[in-house]
Amino acid sequence: MSKTEREPRPLVWVGHIVLATTDIARANDYWVAAGMRPLENGDGFAILELRGGTHLVLLPSEADVSQGTPCPFDIMVEDVDEAHLRYEKLGFAPSEMSRGDIHDSFTMVDPSGYRVTVNSSHVSEQPV
Numbered sequence: 001m002s003k004t005e006r007e008p009r010p011l012v013w014v015g016h017i018v019l020a021t022t023d024i025a026r027a028n029d030y031w032v033a034a035g036m037r038p039l040e041n042g043d044g045f046a047i048l049e050l051r052g053g054t055h056l057v058l059l060p061s062e063a064d065v066s067q068g069t070p071c072p073f074d075i076m077v078e079d080v081d082e083a084h085l086r087y088e089k090l091g092f093a094p095s096e097m098s099r100g101d102i103h104d105s106f107t108m109v110d111p112s113g114y115r116v117t118v119n120s121s122h123v124s125e126q127p128v
Helices: 024-034 079-090
Strands: 014-023 037-042 047-048 054-060 076-079 105-111 114-120
Touching: 014 024, 024 047, 024 054, 024 114, 076 079, 079 105, 079 114
Parallel strands: 014 054, 076 114
Antiparallel strands: 037 047, 047 054, 105 114
């Protein structure tokens, strides 16, 4: 039996997501405070790690994002109510909680102006 046949997790995952920002240092600090792991902070970029090995790559942009522009990705957390309280204490000004059939969620705006949706987890019971 090959390793692939024995692997209980899905065989693929998102490797990298990119977010353009006018202030990499400020965006890096924000996403670290939000719960990502800092990996590299170089000249003109930063790389942070999420669960599952996905990396957020922060790259420079000269274009300002309109306040509230939807972020090109969302994030999930184990305990959405606890995350809401934590982000409130950090001064992230999370929106009111929205209770849904699939996710409970709220939004917050990152330093670049992106409106980030934070969802409750609905990860399956299987290894991921």
